[in-house]
Amino acid sequence: MADADPDVKRAVDGEIVRQNDGLELIASESYASMAVLEAMSSVMTNKYAEGYPHKRYYGGCEFVDVAEDLAVERAKKLFGAEHVNVQPHSGTQANMAVYLSVLNYGDTILGLNLSHGGHLSHGHPVNFSGRLYKPEYYQVSEKTGMLDMSEVASVARRVKPKLIICGYSAYPRTVDFKAFREIADEVGAFLMADIAHIAGLIAAGVHPSPVKYADFITTTTHKTLRGPRGAMILCKEQYAKQVDKAVFPGTQGGPFMHTIAAKAVCFKLAMETDFQDCMRQIVVNSKRLAGNLNSSGFNLVSGGTDNHLMLVDLRGRKLTGKVAEAALGEAGIIVNKNTIPFDPETPFVTSGIRIGTPCVTIRGMKDAEMDLIGGMINEVLSNIGDASVKSGVRKRVLELCRRHPVYV
Numbered sequence: 001m002a003d004a005d006p007d008v009k010r011a012v013d014g015e016i017v018r019q020n021d022g023l024e025l026i027a028s029e030s031y032a033s034m035a036v037l038e039a040m041s042s043v044m045t046n047k048y049a050e051g052y053p054h055k056r057y058y059g060g061c062e063f064v065d066v067a068e069d070l071a072v073e074r075a076k077k078l079f080g081a082e083h084v085n086v087q088p089h090s091g092t093q094a095n096m097a098v099y100l101s102v103l104n105y106g107d108t109i110l111g112l113n114l115s116h117g118g119h120l121s122h123g124h125p126v127n128f129s130g131r132l133y134k135p136e137y138y139q140v141s142e143k144t145g146m147l148d149m150s151e152v153a154s155v156a157r158r159v160k161p162k163l164i165i166c167g168y169s170a171y172p173r174t175v176d177f178k179a180f181r182e183i184a185d186e187v188g189a190f191l192m193a194d195i196a197h198i199a200g201l202i203a204a205g206v207h208p209s210p211v212k213y214a215d216f217i218t219t220t221t222h223k224t225l226r227g228p229r230g231a232m233i234l235c236k237e238q239y240a241k242q243v244d245k246a247v248f249p250g251t252q253g254g255p256f257m258h259t260i261a262a263k264a265v266c267f268k269l270a271m272e273t274d275f276q277d278c279m280r281q282i283v284v285n286s287k288r289l290a291g292n293l294n295s296s297g298f299n300l301v302s303g304g305t306d307n308h309l310m311l312v313d314l315r316g317r318k319l320t321g322k323v324a325e326a327a328l329g330e331a332g333i334i335v336n337k338n339t340i341p342f343d344p345e346t347p348f349v350t351s352g353i354r355i356g357t358p359c360v361t362i363r364g365m366k367d368a369e370m371d372l373i374g375g376m377i378n379e380v381l382s383n384i385g386d387a388s389v390k391s392g393v394r395k396r397v398l399e400l401c402r403r404h405p406v407y408v
């Protein structure tokens, strides 16, 4: 690459330095293992393999079939699922395929409001899901910042959805999949759990699993699962055929075989005790950091966290998410601005930031480092216009990062 395209090479090298030298607190990110990166950059990217293992529309698929069979078998074992499709290119496309498999144009879907922690692909008006289907929304309680299942039930009774969606992008608490199942049964709806964020925690037994309760489960493989950028669908055997048809030929062409090989590697690693220990520590670290921020006077949506992320409500500090994200970024602490429930600001400004602990935990950081990070966040946000504070923190961030390299 250095010879063929020095411009792109420079960008990639810059990204390597950025990842090494910054504190990544974006809740949807993680670091894929070297073995996953190796599979992703393999020659399997050259191969066309439309169809499914041993039933392809192309010759020469004997080795990519091995990779896809391994990915499917391992995913089934990891989650205890009856059927798995590992071909979706992204979380959004996995959701699209599930919708195509059970919904007709104009059917009602019920998901969590985007500004309360839901995802664009759960029925937001600008997304295909809000344009091809009729979106309805439930929300979190204004008082507690948490889901109130009796309120979800009353919305479901009123709007009579064909599909209920649970699983979120910015919800810091445990999801009660059993309660969602009961609501879905009462109103005669399908239930889809989108576990994109928490799949790794579920695989490690750190968050309850929806496998017993949901008709369909979608997940990305690149968030807490630590795999390649991609996704998969888990479902009961009775939906296997229609889900497979909805992925290919319904919404995708040729599968990304290099990515599927990397998914297989990721699922193997996710069954190991190192991975389970890491997921447990992610939650321990998240609670520690939440407690630290709380004691510095920050308000957290719902008061804390049960998982890998927290949402900081900055209104008490008279700051916006946009300003906080930029100031922390200058100090080498990478977070994203995020709407908080009932946010008075626009999605470009927001009143909150979302903070997640997967990346720093994978780097081996624990309690003591969480306290340092909480302290530095407080320092920057308490001295928002002070350049010397930011450059002082930037130096300490660099020292901390150098002590905990991403790839060793």
Ligand SMILES: *Cc1c(COP(=O)(O)O)cnc(C)c1O
Pocket: 028, 089, 090, 091, 092, 093, 118, 119, 121, 167, 168, 169, 194, 195, 196, 197, 220, 230, 231
């Ligand atoms: C990240 C996420 C997705 C989408 O994944 P992409 O791969 O970015 O399309 C879907 N659902 C939820 C809940 C997510 O957090």
